[in-house]
Structure formats: structure tokens, C-alpha cells
Amino acid sequence: MVLNKIEQLLEKYENAETTLQEEQELKTYFSQDQIAPHLEVYRPLFAYYKASKHETFTKDIPLKTKNTNVYKWLTVAAVGVLMLGFYFNTSKHITTTDDDLGTIQDPELAYNEVVNTLELISKTLNKGTATVGYLQTYNQGIATVNYIHELEHTSNIIFKNNK
CATH class of the missing domain: 1.20.5 (Single alpha-helices involved in coiled-coils or other helix-helix interfaces)
Structure with a gap:
């Protein structure tokens, strides 16, 4: 009876349909010493969850951000240069007439x-x-x-x- 329930829970687990309580039942079952031989392949999966609870992150996280003000100003300057280029390029075309296509008479x-x-x-x-x-x-x-x-x-x- 218990084995059938565990197999049903594993099928639900593989389909991502289990609740937290059902997952806890699976974790407790696979933490036991006596497991059905055909279910031994699932033991490392649930053993990982048990071992990962005790892992901690020990590296320092820098709270200061890097100085990106230089990059911000460079992007603003690049946009300004592009806008000036577009302005002068269009103003040059505005002064010429549309009839002048570079033809030679x-x-x-x-x-x-x-x-x-x-x-x-x-x-x-x-x-x-x-x-x-x-x-x-x-x-x-x-x-x-x-x-x-x-x-x-x-x-x-x-x-x-x-x-």
C-alpha cells in the first residue's frame, strides 16, 4: 500500500503536480534505509534536497555598485554627437533644391x-x-x-x- 502511494506521488512529482506535503512525504521515504530496489534511482535526487538545506553561501557580497557614472556620461555624449550629426546632415539637404540631382547641362x-x-x-x-x-x-x-x-x-x- 505504501509502495503504491509512493509510486503515485513520484508520478505526480514528475508531472509537477505535488503539494509541499506530498514532496515532504517523498523526502522522508527516500531518507529511509529500506527503499524498493526499482526506486533506488530517485534516492540521490531527494538526498540532494536534504544536503542542500545545510549549505550556506560564504562569499562577501559587495554592497557598493561600481562607478558607472563615466559610462552614463559617455552614452549621453554619444547621443548628443549623433543628434548634432543628424541635424547638420538634414540642414544641408534642406538648403538644396529638390530639382538639383547632380545633372550636368x-x-x-x-x-x-x-x-x-x-x-x-x-x-x-x-x-x-x-x-x-x-x-x-x-x-x-x-x-x-x-x-x-x-x-x-x-x-x-x-x-x-x-x-
Whole structure:
């Protein structure tokens, strides 16, 4: 009868449905020396609760907080700098007209600007391709390795035929 009640209490305990009194019954049952063999796995759990009652925290807790005034003022200053930046950035855009989109009225001047911009882009891309030029040497090395592999494969065929 007692064993059935303990098993029911364990099932309720695992479902988090026990009351404090029922948990106390489980603790007293598992603190005994005589426990059913199939319930021995629960003994360390309830023994921990008994042992943890006697534990105490011995470290000192500092009651003073760290000096965070510096960080508070730094955040206030950062917000102020950002607000000033947004203000001056928007005030600059307010003074310009909405019709001015940076267009050039003179066609010859516009053509020269486009040519200069495209030359700049071309130079930048050429710098990037110059640094990748070593890949051609790498490809030649891979071709040589493949050639050696073909020779090895051919020699294997020859030696197998001779055996």
C-alpha cells in the first residue's frame, strides 16, 4: 500500500503536480534505509534536497555598485554627437533644391565625366585582376599533375599486362 502511494506521488512529482506535503512525504521515504530496489534511482535526487538545506553561501557580497557614472556620461555624449550629426546632415539637404540631382547641362562635360568615371572603374578592376594573375601558373601546375597521373595510369596498364 505504501509502495503504491509512493509510486503515485513520484508520478505526480514528475508531472509537477505535488503539494509541499506530498514532496515532504517523498523526502522522508527516500531518507529511509529500506527503499524498493526499482526506486533506488530517485534516492540521490531527494538526498540532494536534504544536503542542500545545510549549505550556506560564504562569499562577501559587495554592497557598493561600481562607478558607472563615466559610462552614463559617455552614452549621453554619444547621443548628443549623433543628434548634432543628424541635424547638420538634414540642414544641408534642406538648403538644396529638390530639382538639383547632380545633372550636368553641358553634354560634352557630361561625356567627359562619364569617361573619367569609367576609366577609374577600369583601373580598379585591372588592379584586382593583376593580383589574381598567379592562377594561370596554378592551372599550368594542375595540367602537369594530370599529365603525370596519365603516365602513371598507362604504366599500371603496361605492368598488369606483363604479369
